[in-house]
Amino acid sequence: MSKLHFTTKHANEATVQRNWYVVDGTNQTVGRMCARIAAVLRGKNKAYYTPHVDCGDFIVVINADKIQFTGQKLDQKVYENFSGYPGGRKEEVAKDLLKRRPEVIIERAVKGMLPKNRLGRKMYKKLFVYAGDSHPHTAQQPKELKF
Numbered sequence: 511m512s513k514l515h516f517t518t519k520h521a522n523e524a525t526v527q528r529n530w531y532v533v534d535g536t537n538q539t540v541g542r543m544c545a546r547i548a549a550v551l552r553g554k555n556k557a558y559y560t561p562h563v564d565c566g567d568f569i570v571v572i573n574a575d576k577i578q579f580t581g582q583k584l585d586q587k588v589y590e591n592f593s594g595y596p597g598g599r600k601e602e603v604a605k606d607l608l609k610r611r612p613e614v615i616i617e618r619a620v621k622g623m624l625p626k627n628r629l630g631r632k633m634y635k636k637l638f639v640y641a642g643d644s645h646p647h648t649a650q651q652p653k654e655l656k657f
Contacts, residue, residue: 521559521563522563523564526553528566529653530651530652531568532571532653532655533657534573534654535571535574535577536573537576537578538578539577540577540583540615540619541580543616544616545623547616548623551566551620552566552624552633562629564629564633568636568650569636569638569655570640570645570647572642572643574612574613574641575612577615579604584604584605585604585605586604588603589604589618613640620634620637621634
């Protein structure tokens with residue numbers, strides 16, 4: 511009877527192995543790229559994925575200023591911020607935000623695809639986005655992640 515009894519293995523902080531990956535944002539569609547990044551940050555690409563444990567890897571995104579939007583989103587998509595005070599609502603079109611702070615577009619897209627709890631906030635901290643093609647994480651020897 512004991513040979514027919516199997517237990518599910520759950521990952522924990524001691525058994526999770528984290529890797530470093532570099533994603534090049536050149537000519538990548540924002541939503542498609544960010545959906546794949548969010549899956550890797552959660553750890554869904556691993557066989558021992560456990561929903562209540564942070565199993566994900568570290569992601570470094572370079573060339574965030576060379577990402578692309580499909581359709582008319584560059585002119586029509588609006589990013590909003592609200593301070594909570596009367597008159598504290600600010601709007602910005604994607605084209606202007608891409609010129610001013612291109613990292614924010616990827617960060618906001620990925621953050622919206624992660625869980626909205628303390629586990630999601632922990633996963634989000636493993637994302638590093640840079641506008642140029644250089645990053646300070648070469649000591650971690652990140653591997654290239656292709657989509």
